[in-house]
Amino acid sequence: MIYKSTWIRVERTREQHTLDLHMGVPWETVTLTAFGRNKHVYTNILEEARHLALKQHEGKTIMYTALGSEWRPFGHPRKRRPIESVVLDCGVSERILNDCNEFISNPSWYIERGIPYRRGYLLYGPPGCGKSSYITALAGKLEFGICVLNLSERGLSDDRLNHLLSVAPQQSIILLEDIDAAFVSREDTQHQKVAYEGLNRVTFSGLLNCLDGVASTEARIVFMTTNYLERLDPALIRPGRVDLKEYIGWCSPYQIENMYLKFYKGDGANEAAKEFSKKVVEFKRNVSPAQIQGYFMFHKKSTAGEVIDNTEMIWEL
């Protein structure tokens, strides 16, 4: 039996036993290795705990972080963010979600053709436009956890990365954020890259090998994000490593309107949203959804008229 990715702690105080169980691995493995001779004693406790943990994490997204050679849940499981609450440009969210669903529901297509059952995504664009928020919401929608890896971390060697990727909890997205910070184009700064090699950091070629090796019978989804697409080495984002690239950029008029409608409802909201969007666009300045969100939060108690009439404040907050 494969247990759903979650983490629980069972304490059996009478005999001073504490069991930390990582429930992202096959259930029998956990039971046998953790309990040995006492297996029968713990089986009931575990069954109960398993049930409890499932209930507890219903509707939540578990974030994992790498600790040594293992993945550990990080913070409390987060309440799922509705995917609709992240307002991307027309059709972008649907494209990514459909692609993921198509991938998850079609393992045989890959197996029959001898193609590794994995899919890579790259979201790129300026800060505050929703890359991280979208991936978190998407994970919730797919009922996946998220394994966050910081490739710039010292001590993360190629071997450790490889190991981590191969033991990542099932039903989880691997998230490599700000991928440009760890690697820059080989053509541009060859000398920098060489300087880092051997310092117990992930090497660029090591990362490529790890990405190519990420395959399992379970769907393996890797998301990468960057603010600077142009700084990435083409080898990192070639098909097979990154299968779908999406620009998550400054707000379009469509997004501004929809951001407004997420915050303000009621009679006349549609017209007001159009008016608000028109006003913002007139400034001919880039605006991120994070800026719009900040502006709406500032105007939590304002009237629709005040929100529309003070748009220049968006860039001042």
Ligand SMILES: Nc1ncnc2c1ncn2[C@@H]1O[C@H](COP(=O)(O)OP(=O)(O)OP(=O)(O)O)[C@@H](O)[C@H]1O
């Ligand atoms: N498209 C969006 N729709 C709704 N809210 C958004 C959107 N983009 C950003 N936000 C809000 O702005 C804040 C920052 O967003 P987020 O961290 O997802 O941006 P990002 O693109 O990942 O930024 P960075 O590149 O700096 O990591 C969050 O609170 C989020 O709710």
